[in-house]
Amino acid sequence: MFEQQPFTQVAESVTRHGDTTYALVNCDQPGDCQLLVRGVIDDFEGEALADGSLLGPRSAHNAAVLRQRLPWLQPAVLGLQTSAGFGDRLGIATPGHVLATRGTGVAPIYAQQSVRENTRTGRTPQQVVDDAMWGAFHAGWKEPWGADADHLKTLEDIPPFVAAGYTFYTIDPGEYVDDAADTDDAETLRRKVEQLPWSDLQATLEETSERYQRAFTLDDRTLTFTQEDLYKALGKYGGAVAHTARMARRLQELQGQRPFEMEMSVDETGTTTALLEHFYIASELKRLGVPFVSLAPRFVGRFEKGVGYIGDLDELTQNINGHASIMRYFDNSYKLSLHTGSDKFEVYPIAMQATGGLVHLKTAGTSYLEALRLIASIDRPLFREIWDFTREHYENDRRTYHVSAILSETLPAEHLTDEQLPELLNQFGPRQILHVTFGSVLDTYGADLQRILRAHLPEYYTYIQRHFDKHLAPFKQQTR
Incomplete structure (x- = not known):
């Protein structure tokens, strides 16, 4: 099923359920994979093909329909x-x-x-x-x-x-x-306890x-x-x-x-x-x-x-x-x-x-860090840029996290050899800096990361599998 060109199917995705077969195809092309449905194509959005099948996007609508069709x-x-x-x-x-x-x-x-x-x-x-x-x-x-x-x-x-x-x-x-209750004096603690929302606790202090x-x-x-x-x-x-x-x-x-x-x-x-x-x-x-x-x-x-x-x-x-x-x-x-x-x-x-x-x-x-590890190996100029960017944003981005990496103990990219770049992902300080700055990095470099990773998905999956x-x-x- 689904052998004919121009579709390149993901073999693991091919699923027959009832009278219909589903598969992801064209995942080697830029952008998202597409959904190919052969059989009952009602409710899916996409292009109806000459042989009666349907080729549709990986959209929220198609995801909802697919969940109804395939309960797992x-x-x-x-x-x-x-x-x-x-x-x-x-x-x-x-x-x-x-x-x-x-x-x-x-x-x-x-x-x-x-x-x-x-x-x-x-x-x-x-x-x-x-x-x-x-x-x-x-x-x-x-x-x-x-x-x-x-x-x-x-x-x-x-x-x-x-x-x-x-x-x-x-x-x-x-x-x-x-x-603060750990160190409050007895009177302060008593006052706090009496002021608890006892109605929400459905009890009294005495009980x-x-x-x-x-x-x-x-x-x-x-x-x-x-x-x-x-x-x-x-x-x-x-x-x-x-x-x-x-x-x-x-x-x-x-x-x-x-x-x-x-x-x-x-x-x-x-x-x-x-x-x-x-x-x-x-x-x-x-x-x-x-x-x-x-x-x-x-x-x-x-x-x-x-x-x-x-x-x-x-x-x-x-x-x-x-x-x-x-x-x-x-x-x-x-x-x-x-x-x-x-x-x-x-x-x-x-x-x-x-x-x-x-x-x-x-x-x-940690899966995001494995993505950066792969980037450090296949696009070193981009990783150098990201590393310096994270060092600039770390002190601000760390505020909502419990981390202890010290920025001054790390080196800017210009002082690192190409061989040292992936090793940053194995070091305490750099690893935390890269970890907590993900939001800033994705705002600025998200499109670049997606483009490169989508072109190297098998390698990325291998990195993730090894790590997990x-x-x-x-x-x-x-x-x-």
Whole structure:
């Protein structure tokens, strides 16, 4: 099927379902691939050909029709499977993600972008889902995959993601986390606790004190809330729990009968999430009926963008084991989520051993860095220009990220040999600088990057697969 010229088909995409066959063709030509439909062509937009087939664009309209025809191309809920999220800031990386995922048993989230990332890349939630769907179709992926509306902060953030068919919603109530509660004096803490939105928490302070001021026996430890411990947990996270509950109610209203999953993320805050605080958060979310499938606490040490874990691994091991024991107390009903998880290769085996596979890995930006690695090898003048550009924009663009790269410790492009350019992607400081300046780079060089990468897609997919094979190997070995 589809052998005749002038079409060059993507073999993995050829799909027969019912009385109709679908394929992507002409992907070796400039611009996007085209959709070829032979059989029932109703509802698709495009050019009707003499033989009765249809040649159409990779448009939002055709994506919606194709999702209805091929149900596995619709994002799905993934439940408690070991899972991984793949951010794609360029919208062309999904076939590489599929290559790395296939055969691992890890449930993938191929569409994953935050409001912040969409703002910086100029993409909409619908475009992100459509790009991931076309990529999954391109690679012949027919297993469940998810779509993550990442780091939603306000009620107003939600509707565009619901309209686009997302199935996983990461709620980030970080603005309601009061880090100062860790060090507040007793009177200040008491005043803050009394002023919590108790109506949203559907409880009183007296009821909450009675519920928590006791000992809880876990599988390997006992957690005991003193009044001071409880007030610190309430002062720090009570507002965040209330906001998460509000976000959940809004999601339930908008989603209706459509299934969805939620994650609560407090990783991008200034202080570590104590074990007692994790216990309080999980217990309250369950009491309030929030349908959360994963929780991202702030672990000890530092999880910074694009680089390995910063801190003592023995301490992290103890910390993750403690968080996992709380998860088990609640009947393993949710997963621990590793945010800013890309390139933390030393952390993955620790997390898998502690959780028995109840873990979600969230990566973002690392596929973009692999694109720059390829550019550094095939278009060195452009990469030199981009490197100097990122050094100029780093101090401004870093403001919304937890990073510690020091600009003065890096060299401008004129002081680097051609052989040194790809090595920048292996170095702590340059890697973070390139990571957090993606929005500025795409504003200025986005068209150039797309043109070059689209001309070298097989190489780009190879780079991505190699990089994510290393990410997913520990999860594949111990998948539940």
